[in-house]
Amino acid sequence: MATVTLKLFALLGARLPPGSVANATSVAVGEGATVATLIAGFGLPDKDCHLVLVNGAFIPVDSRAATPVAEGDVVSIWPPIGGG
């Protein structure tokens, strides 16, 4: 098992466990875990996972299943957002 930090922002923040601080929670993942299995395991709809960063680096949709997550990684996810 490994522990990663999952950060859910904007409207996805409502899916965090109660008591989460700074939009973050710790998640235990098994061997072979990927960004895709993390998203599925947390029950996040794919359509709401528009922007996914692992340690700040963008992970395209078609790379999520092939991107492993490891101990200490920070996975940050946003729904479609805009600003300026």
Added chain:
Amino acid sequence: MGWTGKFLRVDLSAGTVKVEDLNRDWARQYLGQRGLATKYYVAEVDPKVDPLSPANKMIFTTGPLTGTAASTGGRYSVVTKGPLTNCIACSNSGGFFGNELKNAGWDMVIVEGKSPKPVYLSIENETVEIRDASDYWGKSVWETEHGLKALHQDPLLRVASIGAAGERGVLYAGIINDLHRAAGRSGVGAVMGSKNLKAVTVRGTRGVRVKDPERFIAATIAQKQVLADNAVTGQGLPKYGTQVLMNVINEMGAMPTRNFSAVEFEGAHKISGEAMHEPRATDGKANLVTNGACFGCTIACGRISRMDPGHFSIASRPQYRDASGGVEYEAAWAMGSDCGVDDLEACTFANFMCNEHGFDPISFGSTLAAAMELYEMGALTKEQTGGVELKFGSAEALVKMAELVGKGEGFGLELGQGSRRFCAKYGHPELSMTVKGQEFPAYDPRGIQGMGLTYATSNRGACHLRSYTVASEVLGIPFKTDPLVTDGKAALVKAFQDATAAFDASGLCIFTTFAWGLENLAPQLDAACEGEWTPEHLLEVGERIWTIERQFNLAAGMTAQDDTLPKRLLKDAAKTGPAKGLTSGLDKMLPEYYQLRGWTPDGVPTAETLKRLELA
């Protein structure tokens, strides 16, 4: 149609007001607002003019869709030569002032000369008068707006005014309408102050005609549905506003921090859009009260905040306990991350100061950040700051300096000269994070490469709203590009610049472009305005606008040497995050950009380009 076909020419030196017919050929070529007013401006004003002299002019201008039923149709702009940059300045605002001006029957107001005494311009449909404003000179924006509404006995009077910052020559003073909407950038408020013009008041009840009302209403309804169905404009912006970006930009390591000395801010979450929704530990209430919309807007991204009444900045000042305009992302970044301040309430108070006294939070925060770096390195002393410890992270210093700049007093007036002049005065011009004299917005070009080219080539100095490639490089709109590479960014920047110029000429808000492209704008314009308005024609209009702005700047004395970035961004690599080891690759993008624009290697439009754009 769309256009009223008439504009006002106000000569403050002579005290006269004239009505003139709009040049319809120019309207076809430049559409309106940013485009059409810039055409008038460059045709009438010597590019070498001193921006703060009576010879400079300023134009309050609407677009053909301003005041119509189109979503976000409340925009107006102020076009002039900016004192901060000595370049063309065009500052865009929402609220309700633009709509009112258009409904009074005017496409534009060209203001010339300088009044011998403080005045305001009163527009009530066809009745236009230059009136004495001596009683309001020295008053804040908020006092002025409330006072003029009371004087006219009309709560629906719309007021655009300046505060002491504009009167006293803060070079990034803005013009504030509807208490907290701002034509904020490039110092248009300082130009207004130099003319002794305190305010423009408007009441308009004439309505706006469109070419084909049935087709126009159908087009606007269809496009409003596009905005409603889009997750960004329908959900994200109403809920979190632009402030949703604080965590995004920080997580990806492109958050300019402490005057661009770092790219990640440890306190970002505390001043983020998400934090604005969270109950405070002190009083259990959230900073954000509600969102707000400008005239006709179906997005409603505005932030309305109420401060913690026990916060040190207002504990003894109950007048600031009412809800008012809260921080947007750029303001929260400039006065927060860039100054190392993680106190949301202090940032909110400083934002209130910007609105109350009329100055740009981006340029103010960025200038303060440079001053803080100077202070920490010993180039600036406590004696020089008026006794304030100007350390990074000091919420007290932020609050104090925001008040001093707003009132144009003491050390605040020095900060009010902007980062470039301030850093030069204290012997370290290299610490000024500016392009062409205007301060950077909230995206580090080492982590978002396209924004480096955006800043370097922006016609009004460093600015994110001239080509917001963050949409593509970070948010994936309309398609995702890699923020860390330079390949393809020259074309991306040019495309964003031209399309943005077209939107800025329409009377609508650029935030619609998170859901719309020119193909969504065109049918609304085509139904409202004479002529044929296609996406292709609009793109050509946008490129023409960009080019005449460039020509003005070149004639004003700018050269390709000014299309650059501070050395810190070109030489010092990012130390952390995905951009670690990267500097801005401006040198790889700029030559290709010139080529794509049809400019010489020296950044000058070729004769062939000018002919193609009907400019020669």
